Amino acid sequence: MASVTFKIWRGDKDGGSFADYQTDITEGMVVLDAVHQIQAESASDLACRWNCKAGKCGSCSAEVNGMPKLMCMTRMEDLPTDQPITIEPIHAFPIMKDLVTDVSWNYEVKKRIKKFKPRSPDAADGTWRIAQEDVDRVQEFRKCIECFLCQDVCHVLRDHHKHEEFIGPRFFVYAAALDMHPLDTENRLEDLKDEGGIGFCNITKCCTTVCPEHITITDNAIIPLKERVVDEFYDPIKKLAKIFTGK
Amino acid sequence: MADYQVHEHDVLVIGAGGAGLRAAIEASAAGVSVGLVCKSLLGKAHTVMAEGGLAAALGNVDDRDDWSTHFADTMRGGQYVNNWRMAQLHAQQAPERARELEAWGAVFDRTKDQKILQRNFGGHKYPRLAHVGDRTGLEMIRTLQDHGVHLGIDVHMEHTIVELIQHGDRVVGAFGYDREKGNFRLFKAGAVILATGGIGRAFKITSNSWEYTGDGHSLAYRAGADLIDMEYVQFHPTGMVWPPSVRGILVTEGVRGEGGVLRNSEKKRFMFDDIPDLYKSSTADNEEEGWQYTQGDKDSRRPPELLTRDHVARCIVREIKAGRGSPHGGVFLDIAWIKERLPNGEDHIKKKLPSMYHQFKELAGIDITNQPMEVGPTTHYVMGGIRVDGDSQMSTVPGLFAAGECAAGLHGANRLGGNSLSDLLVFGKLAGENAAKFAKDNALSFGKEQEEQADAARRKALAPIERQDQGGDGPYQIQFELQDKMQELVGIVRNQDDLDKGVETVLAMKERAKTVTAPGNRQYNPGWHTALDLDNLLTVSEAIARAAAERHESRGAHFREDYTAKDEQWGKTTLVVKKGADGEMTLTKEAVRTMPDDLQKIIEENK
DSSP: OEEEEEEEEEEETTEEEEEEEEEEEOTTOBHHHHHHHHHHHTOTTOOOOOSOSSSSSOOOEEEETTEEEEGGGOBGGGSOTTSOEEEEOOSSSOEEETTEEOOHHHHHHHHHSOOOOBOOOSSTTSOOOOOHHHHHHHHHHHTOOOOOHHHHHOHHHHTTOOTTTOOOHHHHHHHHHHHTOTTBOOOOHHHHHTTSOGGGOOOOOHHHHHOTTOOOIIIIIIHHHHHHHHHHHSOHHHHHHHHHHOO | OOOEEEEEEEEEEEOOSHHHHHHHHHHHHTTOOEEEEOSSOTTOSGGGGOOSOEEOOOOSSOTTOOHHHHHHHHHHHTTTOSOHHHHHHHHHHHHHHHHHHHHTTOOOOBOTTSSBOEEOOTTOSSOOEEOSTTOHHHHHHHHHHHHHTTTTOEEETTEEEEEEEEETTEEEEEEEEETTTOOEEEEEEEEEEEOOOOOGGGSSSBSOOTTOSOHHHHHHHHTTOOEEOTTOEEEEEEEEOSSGGGTTOBOOTHHHHTTOEEEOTTOOOGGGGOOOHHHHTTBOSSHHHHHHHHTTOTTSOBOGGGSOHHHHHHHHHHHHHTTOOOTTSSEEEEOGGGGGTOTTHHHHHHHHSHHHHHHHHHHHOOOTTTSOEEEEEEEEEESOEEOOOTTTOBOSSTTEEEOGGGBOSTTTTSOOTTHHHHHHHHHHHHHHHHHHHHHHHSOOOOOHHHHHHHHHHHHHHHHHHHTTTSOOOOHHHHHHHHHHHHHHHSSSEEOHHHHHHHHHHHHHHHHHHTTOOOOSOSSSOHHHHHHHHHHHHHHHHHHHHHHHHHOOSOBTTBEETTBOSOOTTGGGEEEEEEEOTTSOEEEEEEEOOOOOHHHHHHHHHTO
16 A cells, blocks of 8 residues: 555536645556545545446546546556656536536537438338448447547647538448447538538547557548548549539 | 526426436327436436347237236245335236337347247246347337437436435426536426336446446335335346446346356255245256256256246355355356357357347456356346336326336235336337327426426535535445445345444534535535435435334345245235325335236236
C-alpha cells in the first residue's frame, strides 16, 4: 500500500483550479477507484460520472495525466505514482462541475442523423436473412460505448470549436455503422459532406489512438466515408456527365 | 414557495434502461406525450452490461422450441411461484419483440441459414438466446435509444425522482431534481411508469452500478403499492473476484454456454457432484456429453455448469467454504480448455466472448484464452419488486405502472439468464401501452394539495444539505456499513439469527440516516445524491431482510441453512410487503394464485 497524490480539477463553468488529495493505493486499483476513495474520505461533493466500472458504458471519461481515458480502465500500476497524478475533465465540452462536462451536444447531433431505414423484409414472416460475415463487418462500429473520448481529442472540436459545422469522429463511426448495416437503405452522404463537415477531418488519427474499444475510427470509418463522399460529389467524370445530361 | 420548474406529460417514465426506453417508445407510439427521466446519461443504464442475450423461443437453432417450452422453463427456474400469467405472456411475446428490435436496427449473430442465432444458457432447454457476441445489452439499449430519439420523447437526463405525487390513491406525477444544478422539478403526469431496475447497491459485492438503489421499489412502497417476493435476490455465480477493485463485476454465463467449465483448486469439475432432482433427467452425467451439448448436439443433455444460477452460486460457495477455492477466494472458470477440442479455439473465444477477453485482459491482466478466470458469486438481480397486474403492468396503486427489474412476478424465486432482456421488452411495451391508455382515459387532476406534497418532498430533499454542520454521519459511511451488513447477514446462505439481526441492523441504520449530512451545495454533489438514495436503499434492505426472515424454507435464490428443504405450504405462499397505516412496514402471507389447467398441463408435459 502506498499513498499517492492526486491533483484533481475542481470548479465549474465560472472557473476552478487543481486541488491536491492523498489516498492509499492497493493492488489492482484503477483511477476511478482512487476518485471514489477520495470522495468517501475527504471530498464527498467531488463530481464525477460513472456506471459500469468495466469499460462498457463510457461514462467516466476524463483526462488522466493529460491523456483522454476511461477512469475505470486505467490501472494505477500503469501510472507513475512517485509524482502527482492529474485528473481533469475532458476539454471539448463545457464544464458542469469538477470532472463532469456537458456532453448534451452529442445527443443533439445524433438526432439530426437520418435514422435507420431497413429494406423490405426478406421472408413472408417479416424477417430478414443476413450473412454472419455482414454482421461481423459492422461489429467494429457497433461496439462504440459513446464515451466521447474521440470527440475530446479531435482538434476540430477541441481546439477549433467547430461544433456547429462538424459532427466529430463518434458520429462518423455512427454513420459508418448505419452505412454498412446490412439492411439499411438510407443515403447520408450529402449530410456528411454538408452538416457533418467530414472534410474538416485531416486524418491525424488521434481519435483512433484514444478509443477504449479499439475501433480503427480513421481508417475503417472516416476514410471510407470520405471516399464515398468524394466519389459522389467530386468525381470529375460524374461532374462532366452531369453537365452534359443536365442531371 | 414553489421554486421548481414544472413539466407536464401524459406519461412519465422513470428509468431509461431497456424497460423504460421500450415503454417510452410504446407510449409515444400510442400518441400521447412522453417524458423520460433517468439518473445517468441516456444509454448508460445497466442494460448496457447485459452480456449473454435475450431469451425468445424463435426456434431458429432448434425447431422443437416454442413458447410453451420457454414458459415451462421459466416456471421451473422460478420454482413455480412465478406470476404464471406474466410467464405466459413473456414466452408468447418475446419472439415478436426480438424481431421488432431487428427491424429497428439491432444486429444479431446469425445461423448458417442467415437467421438470428441463439445460444444455450442455464435453465433453457433449447438454445434460445438471441445475441451478438457478449455485448447484447449494448446492442439493445443503443437500438432502443436511437429509435426513441426520433419519436419526440422528452428526455430529462441526469434527473432523480425523490417522491411520487398522488391525488387520493392515484399517482399524478413525480417530484425530483436535476443533478447538474440541484434545481427541483415537478412532473405532472396522467400515468407514471417505474422502470428503475434493481437494488444491487444494498450489498457489498455486486455487479450493479451506483444507480441501483431500489428507487422504484421504494417510491412505489411509499405511495402505498404492494411489493412481493422481496426475499428472492439473485446472486450471479460468476463475478470477478480479483483484483479487489473489480470484485463483483459480471462474468457472463455465456462463458459456460460456450463450453467454459468450473473447477476447484483440485482441478475437479465439482458441478457434477450435486445435481438437483428437478434437473437430473435433463443434465449430462459425464463431461463428454456436456461438451457435445454446448456444441449444439441435440441429443446431449446440458452440462451441470448450466444449471440455474441459484444452484451454481451455492455450489461455488460450498467449494470455497470447504477450502477448495482459488487463491483470491473464488473458483476457477476455464474457457481456455476448449482449445483442446476446437482447432481455432483461441479465435473462437475472442470472437464469441470479446468483451470478457477485453475485461480480464485490461482489468486483471489475465488472458482468458490461456488461463482460467477466478470467479465467485455477486449480487446481480432482484426477482422481487412491485406487484403488477400481468396484463396491464399496473401496480396496486392506480396510475402507477412498473416494468423490468423493479416489477415482480415473472421470475418467481429465481430468474433464468436471458429472461431479463426479454422481460424488459415484453413488459416495457405492455406498460407503455397501458399507461398511455390510462392517461387518455383519466383526466389529470392536480391542485393545491399536490403542490403541498411537492413542497414537502422538496424540504425532505434539502434536509441533508441544510444540516451539514450538525455532525450526523456522512452518506458513504452509512451506505458502506449497510452494504457490509446486508452481505454478511442477508446474503447467499441465510439463517434465522442472522436475518433477525439483519432486520434490527437496518432499523437502527434507518434511525441514523435521519440525521445524514451532505457537505457542499446542490450543484452536482454525489454526496447529496447518495444521501437521498439512502432512504430507498434502506427501504428495500428492510423489505428483503424481513421477507427472508419470514420464509422458513429454501427456494430458488432464497437459501436457508436452517431450513434447507423446500416446503409445500410455503410453495403456495407469497410474501407481501406494504406500508402500514402507522408508517411501519407490514409483511403478510398470501396464497399463490392457482394456475389454469391449460398452463398446468404444459408444466406437466415438460417435467
